[in-house]
Amino acid sequence: MTESSDTTDNPFFARLWTFLSSHETEEIQRLRTENLAGLSGRVLEVGAGTGTNFAYYPATVTEVVAVEPERRLEPHARAAAEKAPVPVTVSAGTVEKYLGGTDGEPFDAVVCSLVLCSIEDPDTVLRQLFSLLRPGGELRFLEHVGSGGFRGRLQKVADATVWPRMMGNCHTHRDTKASIVGAGFEVDRSRNEPALPAWFPTPVAEYTIGRATKPVAS
Numbered sequence: 123m124t125e126s127s128d129t130t131d132n133p134f135f136a137r138l139w140t141f142l143s144s145h146e147t148e149e150i151q152r153l154r155t156e157n158l159a160g161l162s163g164r165v166l167e168v169g170a171g172t173g174t175n176f177a178y179y180p181a182t183v184t185e186v187v188a189v190e191p192e193r194r195l196e197p198h199a200r201a202a203a204e205k206a207p208v209p210v211t212v213s214a215g216t217v218e219k220y221l222g223g224t225d226g227e228p229f230d231a232v233v234c235s236l237v238l239c240s241i242e243d244p245d246t247v248l249r250q251l252f253s254l255l256r257p258g259g260e261l262r263f264l265e266h267v268g269s270g271g272f273r274g275r276l277q278k279v280a281d282a283t284v285w286p287r288m289m290g291n292c293h294t295h296r297d298t299k300a301s302i303v304g305a306g307f308e309v310d311r312s313r314n315e316p317a318l319p320a321w322f323p324t325p326v327a328e329y330t331i332g333r334a335t336k337p338v339a340s
């Protein structure tokens with residue numbers, strides 16, 4: 123892996139994700155649809171990958187600003203943006219870079235899907251995303267989360283060894299919901315879903331999908 127502060131270059135992960143994101147199961151497509159349903163106004167999408175979410179935005183969304191740092195994925199996101207049902211602008215670079223350069227114009231919503239596992243310091247980034255939302259604005263999340271028991275131990279070993287290196291800095295044992303709450307959001311709905319059949323030998327086991335809001339009085 124080579125990396126500058128603004129972009130990332132993980133050739134193995136980028137090729138794998140390009141393949142996986144074009145062969146998604148109906149189940150993950152259903153979760154993507156649910157994650158974006160009911161959104162409206164101006165949306166920031168963090169780490170858009172190949173732009174898989176773009177097709178699922180409802181017509182009530184007036185603008186999506188999508189950031190994507192991986193240099194082999196960002197062109198796919200741009201191509202997906204051209205076909206999207208709503209206006210999408212793709213910005214090359216990390217969310218950290220974007221947050222450092224934005225003029226602070228508030229967003230109505232932030233979308234994080236399968237990305238908070240890969241951000242170096244999700245607690246800090248979530249606090250900054252919280253600031254960028256208008257009061258009453260929402261965070262939609264679809265993320266894989268840490269498990270207990272044997273799977274949890276496997277995740278810790280994977281996270282300390284090869285998994286982040288192979289998978290674009292993905293960490294499998296994060297408590298993402300705790301980070302969301304720690305940033306000041308109120309989680310008003312969420313549930314966990316199995317990511318793959320329980321027997322499947324991968325450290326990624328469960329998704330959490332939900333909505334968190336920035337309190338109006340914050």
Ligand SMILES: C[S@@+](CC[C@H](N)C(=O)[O-])C[C@H]1O[C@@H](n2cnc3c(N)ncnc32)[C@H](O)[C@@H]1O
Pocket residue numbers: 130139143168169170171172173174175189190191192195215216217218234235236237240241242290291
């Ligand atoms: C597993 S992919 C998910 C892509 C997309 N969100 C989706 O749901 O299909 C993880 C994505 O997070 C991106 N990513 C990793 N670190 C990031 C960062 N610091 N800022 C923004 N995106 C990041 C990767 O480049 C990759 O596109």
